[in-house]
Amino acid sequence: MKKKPDMSVQFAGIQLRNPVMTASGTFGYGKEFAGYMDLEKIGAIVTKGLSLKPKAGNPMPRIVETPGGMLNAIGLQNVGIDAFISEKIPFLRTVNTPVIVNFFGNTLEEYEEVAGKLDALPEVAAVEVNISCPNVKHGGIVFGTDPKAAFSVVKAVRSATIKPVIVKLSPNVTDIVEMAAACADADADALSLINTLTGMAVDLKNRKPYLANCTGGLSGPAIKPIALRMVWQVSRAVQLPIIGIGGITNAIDALEFLLAGATAVQVGTANFMTPDASQRIVEDIEKYLRENGIEDIKELIGALRA
Amino acid sequence: MKKKPDMSVQFAGIQLRNPVMTASGTFGYGKEFAGYMDLEKIGAIVTKGLSLKPKAGNPMPRIVETPGGMLNAIGLQNVGIDAFISEKIPFLRTVNTPVIVNFFGNTLEEYEEVAGKLDALPEVAAVEVNISCPNVKHGGIVFGTDPKAAFSVVKAVRSATIKPVIVKLSPNVTDIVEMAAACADADADALSLINTLTGMAVDLKNRKPYLANCTGGLSGPAIKPIALRMVWQVSRAVQLPIIGIGGITNAIDALEFLLAGATAVQVGTANFMTPDASQRIVEDIEKYLRENGIEDIKELIGALRA
Amino acid sequence: MHFKSMVVSNIEVSPGYCLIRLTAPRQILDARPGQFVMVRVQDGIDPLLRRPFGIFDVGTFSPEYPESPRQHYLEILYKIVGKGTSILSMLHSRDYVDVLGPLGNGFDEGEPETEKLLVGGGFGLAPLHFFARKHAGTAGIKAFIGGKRKEDVLCVTEFERLGIDTYVATDDGTLGSRGLVTSVLEEQLETGFGSRTVYACGPEPMLRAVAGLCKRHGIGCQVSLEANMACGVGACLGCVTKGRSHSESAPDYRCVCKDGPVFDAAELLWD
């Protein structure tokens, strides 16, 4: 009998019992999965992307399966920050697991305002800034595909909150390291990568795009190699802790991300395959550590010999 | 009994009996598959990427399966243009199917020189320029991720050959339309998209990147949604015929690319799943056209109602 | 619930339609008609997502081998349409699947004395069958079954065996009257009287027609909707439908999985 391995990780001033979180938009506000797993077994819950005002999202259909993945064009539907505080926080308060709130804005000012409101909430362990959104004031250029725009968003958020600021990067860029560096320059505390890749599905029968929105975000196992590559590139170039995301469905996937340089991981689409995917991953990581005589999971972070 | 549908397509001065070709690097020099299918049933054969001198390629392992796809880091191993002419052309000459030669260079000058040599070969119906290669003279920046570099490569090739010039785009960019437009400005005749996405696989047991080269190119069904999206974006913005590539494994996939705006398609990784994949796709497209009373495949090109 | 389930039987009941019986924990007996399950038909990533299916029936049976305890089951009536349902149709008894459910809200089962008109087409009969099984014997329960051709008309025997008056219509007239099932329903609505509710499940155009009919006749109508689903538990917002008051500025989206799949037709926007 080996002794219980140390699964805890810390970064950006956050202390997690283990490195496994749920990814924004795939886990609702936690409560939806409460009947299917123990929310207190995972490292953190990341909630659905919030905006200042409630957002309607896109028309239907919004999701479609693709080979080894899925496209979603939810369109960031959410209840808005006020309803989040009144309707969602009370449940989350009862769960002894850190809550990280993902949010976005249509303008710099909105980012700043939401960050300010979140700053006031003791239940929020950290904020995760989704910068994969078009800047409606500047011709719809996506904040997360332009280093300068990313820099200003992060600066704005940084100035509005003393909570740890995690920036979630878009993979739809030529140079992910450049984006990561811009966020580091703007004093982000950590980086999450990756968000979804822009894709499309075609409905041959009706000769239409399958999704009402035409394009959607690709997630799931299909994107894992791209996510791993980006985590690895960024971890070697930028001195910020990284949360690895993209196609993680089991403990092996999660451990691969740690080796590639991630301090923690998020589980997204896999929650749809198995509602307790995140909890199982925690359990299986622990089993792996035991079986391989690894006393502290932190030994694995960035341990890839390349 | 309906009459035989017209499967032919033409673009950039090339006339094909049908729009289905094989993708470079997945079909060798044609001969490798001769025993498993009828090479005269498909639209064109695109050969393995050629360079001026023979190229060794990367150390092993070079390939690994990923969810719904595969990574390859062949490293552009090839026999070089001279051996191509002496050893590969003689067989290809015996096959009554247009041959499109994919090639690349490490410098602008090399691109130009190979294009010049190919220009002299009557067996070559068109050239396909792979611009997903690092420019060794300029700090290794990949030609295909910088519009200016892409423009100059295409210009150089354009000046060296009167054959149709097809430019094969890299998907590892923020803005594929910008890249396509740069190629159009440089007088490309057609565009092929997409090449592979850069990805990585990790060997947990040995704590190493799985591929000797660390990163590799992701291909196969996993990338289809990204490829479809890019074909659709480019077809709406740039007035050049497009060859759609990425994860095509069956006739439905191929038809989706045509709807999204491709004039023809290439079948890559699917050749490994079924050696006669490209021929089957031709047959099944014909069946689809018959069953749906479509007399001319050209009706489908760009027919997506978005 | 989330459970591993063993295939007990899996038979083709009409060309292209199969009925599968799956073992389930005891609590399955509490499932309400109109609820559904999300099935993972095989391990791996192909298919990636679960597939939603209405509950056709639940119950208890004694396995064939001696001394084994009685087991509970869940039945799904499904149409083979794509990858997931093809794989499902090839499962043998003793194979395993992974089931999430029962999910969503069932039909509002109403007062015993209310006349209940069940209207369904294709696999939409599944939840209606479960409903009928529970309410068989109550006054004035009637079934209206539509389909393109004879083969698409399911469950007639089952309904008749439950002693329910059953009306059939097919587009091509190969079974029952020729035309739409909504025409048959309309006749009924015009002749009948008393308190009535319609329970409908089937293709969207049919539901739309039924909802319109009920609105015109001022009678209650519950519809069970379909939507592409990823999570099934209200988390992904992939499956929404527009609520009555929906507008771009004041969105009123409801989750088919969590707020439905059964809705009061009057609560939805039928634009």
Added chain:
Amino acid sequence: MHFKSMVVSNIEVSPGYCLIRLTAPRQILDARPGQFVMVRVQDGIDPLLRRPFGIFDVGTFSPEYPESPRQHYLEILYKIVGKGTSILSMLHSRDYVDVLGPLGNGFDEGEPETEKLLVGGGFGLAPLHFFARKHAGTAGIKAFIGGKRKEDVLCVTEFERLGIDTYVATDDGTLGSRGLVTSVLEEQLETGFGSRTVYACGPEPMLRAVAGLCKRHGIGCQVSLEANMACGVGACLGCVTKGRSHSESAPDYRCVCKDGPVFDAAELLWD
């Protein structure tokens, strides 16, 4: 060839190792020992690529049911290591797989009077078994089988049944002598005389050791290599290995699938 093939039987021959018999066209009888096939274990994209397996045997059998014609088969001896081989191990008789092959070059079978020393470990025994079956009875054929534990030592009964002297070594001494099979081979090389060739198939370190041994003793050595493969026909260049004269400036890569999988050990670079 490229053919759909029916599973005739699929049995576990040792813990973690199975032998599968697959129907094949008549031409399979022309397969040469050392050749391999690429198997697509199921439809769909998971797994995506074919899996390469050496040919364990080929032959002809009479199906059980009366009046059916005699059929030809191909046998594969495989170890369950990952997704593809797990799925393969769950196939029942009458299931289908898709086979490409025979592929590659077999062993150079040499002169009848040459002594043939077969050296293998794990599933590396598969092609050696096929070779032995063809050459059983010829003078001086001997088999050297290695493995970690007893369970990894395959085919001993088969070889003995063919009347072949068989030497076994396991790392833990649970069967045969304790230690590496190469030590046993070395003893043999030191005592024996006359014209001899070694035929080796197994894990890379073993092949390297065998190749070194043969070089020192100046005798011929043929090795069958493994590599990750995509196409199996020499098109993708995914499976190369370094030839003797390889250098960065003058590359000499050989395709394991097309130029191999069997190579003269002296033709390769063992760096």
